[in-house]
Amino acid sequence: MSRVQGAIDKSQVLMLYRNLLKAGNKFADYNFREYAVRITKEDFRNNQNDTDGKAVEKNYQYGLDQLQLMRRQSTINQMYAQKMSFMDPRVSDDIRKKDEMSVGSRTNEEDDEH
Amino acid sequence: MMKRLITPLTRVTLRSLYSTAQVQSKVVQFTEPRAPEVYKNSESSTKAIYFDLGATTPVDPRVLDRMLPLYTDMYGNPHSRTHEYGWNSEAQVEEARRHVADLIGCTSKEIVFTSGATESNNTAIKGVARFYKKKKNHIITTQTEHKCVLDSCRHLEDEGFTITYLPVKQNGLIDLDLLEQEITDKTLLVSVMAVNNEIGVLQPLKDIGQLCRKRGVLFHTDAAQAVGKIPVNVDDMCIDLLSISGHKLYGPKGIGALYVRKNKPRVRLAPIINGGGQEGGRRSGTVPSPLVVGLGEACRVAKQDLERDAKYVKELSKYMIEGFRSRLDHVILNGDEEQRYPGIVNISFAYVEGESLLMALNTVALSSGSACTSASLEPSYVLRALGVSEDLAHTSLRFGIGRFTTKKEVDYVLDKCSFEVERLREMSPLYEMVKEGIDLSEVKWEHH
Structure with missing residues (x-):
């Protein structure tokens, strides 16, 4: 993995921010996607006034590692995704209405589940 | 295909x-x-919104990312001593052990990996009881414990132990004075769960721990629902044994850990699984390195994000409880209002049958209590122990809130659930009587 060298300028941080949001938005799972976007925004907001070069460098490296992780995991998440969450904004209102009407496939078998 | x-x-x-x-x-x-199809006989085209986080949590992508190399590349047995496969796996396992230990403030040597909280609880209770049985034979636990603790205790009764099942107060918390009265010279162990899996109340661990320490009794806590969600420190809280579950803190299923104190006092236990002597002889069997690494990463992430997650869950939980109270009347939050882990919200919607409500809420994944007992129509024994009447216990739903829950989901469940509760109440003759001002407890029902 690439190591960060030298001072980090603002454009690099912005680029990382954009890339993280882009990677986070690629999760097929609605909940993972929302979480990735939420914590990315939070982390950048919390650290936006950092002036300590060392801390910025450390956080930047952390962000790069997270970016690689999110790219890998969102790809895997897409490969195995089967159904979208009911809450996913990509689900149309028609499908939502239909699913609310369906009785579901709950089995009422009496079993000795523990 | x-x-x-x-x-x-x-x-x-x-x-x-x-x-x-x-x-x-x-x-x-x-x-x-x-990918292999996992949905069987499914009629809906979307997956229900997941609100059953008390049953299990999704595996965090950061956890899966650490686990995958151990499945695809580094598949060595961590106990192999003759090649790199083994050495690498062992190094990974030991790193994971450190992460688990860091989260609860102990040393890595005090962590034993098990198959989950059920095995941890069994090992802790039966193991300690059998090791010390010649000296002491009395164990105290509570009526609201998880089934695996209660069942382990039942089995010990057959082996000649005396068990005290402490009642809980109406808010689900134990009475410390009562606990102190019950402790005798013969008392070996007190086992009280940290966060209740059904109602989310948080027992006063520190007070119980200090009391036990003072009286020379070992203190075990089932912290499956607490670790990684609220701060837990075994030294501050005087805990001697503590059970952890992987899949309740965004880790994999099939892995758990047991903390066993090594110093002051040194806790000994007779293992319930015998064999090759792994985990210091306390739990034999090959350590499942991918699962252990998953648990370790889940603990590392939990420690790193504890504050963020706790704040987020607390806000959503407050929003949900207030939302229900403002939309509906006769809504009862089960368990103490303050002394709780906010991620488990157990609510009774009076005059509505819980099963009918669950059926109506088919776009939300929910349960009326613990997953272990959801197959039976019996009201929850935890709610009954709190003194919740049978009819109210039947109307309860358990909502789980976690780091992946969104506000939009809470909004949806508030609207949908309130709508269905009102619809079902419209059909209920009981609710009509209540609206007319009849006190149901004074009605004499005719028996057939």
Whole structure:
């Protein structure tokens, strides 16, 4: 993995921010996607006034590692995704209405589940 | 599917292609890669919103990312001493052990990996009881414990132990004075769960721990629902044994850990699983390195994000409880209002049958109590122990809130659930009587 060298300028941080949001938005799972976007925004907001070069460098490296992780995991998440969450904004209102009407496939078998 | 795969392949071979790369590209053109189907007899096209986080949590992508290399690449047995496969796996396992230990403030040597909180609880209770049985034979636990603690205790009764099942107060918390009265010279162990899996109340661990320490009694806590969600420190809280579950803190299923104190006092236990003497002889069997690494990463992430997650869950939980109270009347939050882990919200919607409500809420994944007992129609024994009447216990739902829950989901469940509760109440003759001002407890029902 690439190591960060030298001072980090603002454009690099912005680029990382954009890339993280882009990677986070690629999760097929609605909940993972929302979480990735939420914590990315939070982390950048919390650290936006950092002036300590060392801390910025450390956080930047952390962000790069997270970016690689999110790219890998969102790809895997897409490969195995089967159904979208009911809450996913990509689900149309028609499908939502239909699913609310369906009785579901709950089995009422009496079993000795523990 | 098979047919679609075979036809293009034969066609491609017939054309005598030059390279395998080309063969692959042809195949990809004809068949889309499809993952194994996991939905059986499903009628809906979307997955329900997940609100059953008390039953299990999704595996965090950061956890899966650490686990995968141990499945695809580094598959060595961590106990192999003669090659790199083993050494690497062992190093990974030991790093994970450190992460688990860091989260609860102990040393790595005090962590024993098990198959989950059920095994941890069994090992802790039966193991300690059997090791010290010649000296002491009395164990104290509570009526609202998880089934695996209660059942372990039942089995010990057969072996000649005396068990005290402490009642809880109406808010689900134990009475410390009562606990102190019950402790005798023969008392060996007190086992009280940290966060209740059904109602989310948080027992006063520190007070119980200090009391036990003062009286020379060992203190075990089932912290499956607490670790990684609220701060837990075994030294501050005087805990001697503590059970952890992997899949309740965004880790994999099938892995858990047991903390066993090594110093002041040194806790000894008779293992319930015998064999090759792994985990210091306390739990034999090959340590499942991918699962252990998953648990370790889940603990590391939990420690790193504890504050963020706790704040987020607390806000959503407050929003949900207030939302229900403002939309509906006769809504009762089960368990103490303050002394709780906010991620488990157990609410009774009076005059509505819980099962009917669950059926109506088919777009939300929920349960009326613990997953272990959801198959039976019996009201929850935890709610009954709190003194919740049988009819109210039947109307309760358990909502789980976690780091992946969104505010939009809470909004949806508030609206949908309130709508269904009102619809079901409209059909209920009981609710009509209540609206007319009749006190149901004074009604004399005719028996048939």
